[in-house]
Amino acid sequence: MTMALITLSQPRFKAGQVVMTQGIDDLIQRGVFNPGPYLQRHLNGDWGDLCDEDRRTNDAALKHGDRLFSSYQVTPALKIWIITEWNRSVTTLLLPDEY
Template sequence: MLSITAIPLEGVKFPLGDLVVTSGIWDLVMAGRMNPAPYLKRHGSGDWGDVCASDKALNDRALKGEDRLVSAYQVDQDLKIYVITEWDRSVTTVLLPSEY
């Protein structure tokens, strides 16, 4: 996993902790296929993306407690990503489903 910095994240509802991306995401960033910043902002603002209603409800409850937060975003027809913030809000990771 690679640490990323210098992404302004105003308006987040919870601490994201250290921001990291997996090697698969890093390869996509370096190839110009994606930018994780908009998805980190959406995740941090409570927009959980393309998860089912029960997962959205779990995330909403986790905002008040100490549970992990999981978002999924369909970047394009062939690319889906996950954004996961750990229960203690120490780390937020952007990853591919195959890296989960």
């Protein structure tokens, strides 16, 4: 699945290569999930449904080059995670049970 069609407005960091787990790919293929808005939120520094401490950890990671983590409750039954590696080489979209 190619993410080239996603338009990002002023991302706060680079995604690197965007990859996804089989579970996310299955949801996309079935037409029940569009990753674009969530990837854009992540890259713009909207960490989703995280506690204040985790948000502060991400904000510090932006400055110090550590891993970035976002969590989004898409529907009551669907939560996704997005993780960008410390060196910004790869961003992975996954379901929590695939971690």
